[in-house]
Each structure stands twice: as C-alpha cells, then as structure tokens.
Amino acid sequence: MPTKVENLLQQRPVFLIVGVRGFGESLRDAGHQVVFLDWSPPAGGDPKLAALLDDLL
C-alpha cells in the first residue's frame, strides 16, 4: 500500500505563491494549478519602520 507521501507525489502539484505573482503566472501559463496569496513584508521591507511598528502596532 502506497504511503501518504507516495500518494502525494503521484498527484499533480498545486502551487501556493506568496507575494510575487510573477512566479505563479508562468506556472499557471504552463498549465499548473496555482493559488495566489497576497502578502508583502511589513512596511514595504523597511527594517527601521518595521521596528518602529513592533512597538506601536
């Protein structure tokens, strides 16, 4: 009897794309199933602002 991992590997993959849509769009264009999750680093990735927000938000 195949294990869960073996079952998983026999199915078509579903890609979860976090943040950068471009990565997923090329996979989707190639026929793969893609789920997009909108995400961006806090404060646009600015570490000083992110540190400020740690105390305030």
Added chain:
Amino acid sequence: MSLKERINAANEEALRRIVAADPVLVDVAPAGDVIPGLEDRMILHSGPPVTWERMCGAQRGAVIGMCLFEGWAQDPAAAARMLAAGEIALEPNHHHGTVGPMAGTITRNMWVWVVENRAFGNRAFCRQVESFQQFGDHSPDALAGLEKWRDTWGPALGTAVRKMGGVPLKQLVARALLMGDEMHNRVVASSSLFANAVAPHLVVCGLPTEQVVSTLFYAGNHPFLFLGLSMAAAKASMDPVRGVEASTVVTAMARNGTEFGIQVSGLEGEWFTAPAPRVQGLLLPGWKEEDAGLDMGDSAITETVGWGGAALGGAPGILSFTGGTAEQALAFSRDMRGISTGLSPDYLMPALNFEGTAVGIDIRKVVHANLVPVIDTAIAHREPGHGIIGGGIVRPPMECFTKALARFAEKYQG
C-alpha cells in the same frame, strides 16, 4: 497600560467621535462674518502652509482672482505685485476650521456653507464649488460666477436654510450613498436631494422672484453643488477628533498643488508633507498630460471621513470622470478597510453587501501595509488662468505617513 494599548484605546475614541458626528447645514453666510480669524487682506487657501513664491500656477491664479474679487487690485499684474510684496496674508483653510475645493481660496466677502456638528457643537465652513476660479481662472467671466454666488445665490440659500431651521446632512449623505454618490466627485444624487429639500422654502421665503428663480436654476442644475456641503460636513465631523492623545488616526489630508500634507490626531497642530503627486486620470478634450498641474485641494477631507475614494466601490458612475474599472473601484473600497480603524454603521455601500465605508485612517496600518489611501479628484492646469482640465485618481505620498509615524514614535515612546 502599554503604548499599544493606549493607541488602540485612543483610536477607538477617535472612531467613536467620527461615527457620532451629526453635521447639520445651519447657514450660508459671508466668510468674514463666520470664519474665526479671517481678517481683511487675508486669503485662505487649500493644503498645508505655502508662500506666494512656492505656490503652484493654478493656486496663484486663484489668489490673484480673489484680490480682484475683493477690489484690492485693479488688474492681475497689480495683484501679483501685492502678493509678491507680502501685502496679502496667506493662511491654510484648515487653520480656520475651514476647507475649500481645489485652490480653496476664501476671503471675507466670499459666502460659505456653515455646517454645525450637533453632537459636539463645533462648526466648519466651505466655499461653493465651481469650475473656473477655484482652478486658477481669474478672468471677468470666472469672477462673475463668484459675484453671482455672493449677491444672489448665497444670500437666497442662507435665507431658506435659516427658515428651515437647518438641513440635517447625515441622513442625506447616507441616502445619497445608496443612490450611487461617493460624496467627493460624484455628488449628483446628493445635489438633487438638497435642491429638492430647499426648493419649497426658497419659494416661500419672501425674496424677489428673480432671485428665487435664479437660485432654483442654480441649485437644481449644478452637478457639484453638494461637494461644498459634503466637504464642510466632513470637516465638521473630523475636527472633534483632533488632539486625542496617543491617537494615530488621520484628521486631515490636504494639498496645495506644491505639497501634500496630512495631520494626525495625537500630533495636533503639526503637518507632515511631501511633494504633491501627479493625478492619473482623464483630461477634457484639447488638454495634454504636460498641461496638468499636481494634486490640489482640501477636498480629500471627504476621504479622511470615509467617503470619496473609500466609497468608490458604491459609485461606479464616477469612473466616467476619473477613469478606471468597476472592479478597481470595488478593490479601492476593500483596500481602505485594511488601513482604517473601523467601518461606518451609517454610511453604507449596496455594491459591497451594504457594508459600511472604512473610517479612521490609521498611519500605523498605512505604513505596515505599505498602502496609502485612494483619492478621486479634479485636475487643474499647471499655469494660472484656466478652468478645470480633467479628473482622476491620486495616491498621497507614503513619505507623509512615514514622517508622521517617526514623529509619533518620538513623541510617545520616550
């Protein structure tokens, strides 16, 4: 109590005050009689403080127009000389409990809408909206519109409004939002509702027939009539939110065509500014991109209170003025929720399952999400002497919010 807990409690109080606001139109009156601190030889303008030297072309044209309107100068060149010599004081509307569309210019003999927030007792003021002088056109035709407002329409509307004992605006705005208005550049429904309400009182208030008929034509056919009222209502609703200690809620967003400025409740009296952005939108036939001036006007007070860009999803009709798609408009309204403190229980959008508009823009959430509010607006020419040239969508510079956040941390973290 931790600082985070203090901020959250302060913002809940700010939200409570915005939601509790009860704006009522109580009068239309000469600005010099009602606006505190508006002196002779003084022009109030939109946006954060600005000098004549740094003023953009459209606002220069508008202040020249006010010098002519007041009779301080006989021609535009003489007016420009007086302004350059510092003979005319220039102060922001927001420093006087007031707002003005586009260049926003107000002097003592300009009549203004007077709106009282009956929940808190404060009053706010806004001049009438038109398509010429407020955009920098100081021609005799443009000034004739101001004179008609001063001599005929303003006094008639003031008489009718006083006879009515005031016009409650909260219910009127809520109804107009259900009819496809967003209270900034789409005020067709609210203008009609207001004209309908005031018309019978105009007819029986004892004024000369010619003045009544002229005012009925004006009120009944002006597609932007209510913008002056919605701006005054928004200002009256937001001013009680000023000075809530430790609140990070934005109390004003305003632009003078040179700079964009914001004010924050817990940092009362301070402006956080950055260069004014360019508006993305549609130009009227005959105008080109390079003709356009930068973002200008106090009208973003409507977005500050949770209308305008925050309510775009419920007002797809406005897209013919600003450009964009209905899907984008819905996304704008959804996005604003992520950077605001709560939702209005009164101002609802049918297109979003009757959910309330986003209320209480929070500088912390704006910076955290790296997402600034959306504003729909008109476009002025970059040079003096022209009327409206287009409309579109604009975003405030993030720099205003990061500066405010840094200053907030400096003041409150110590």
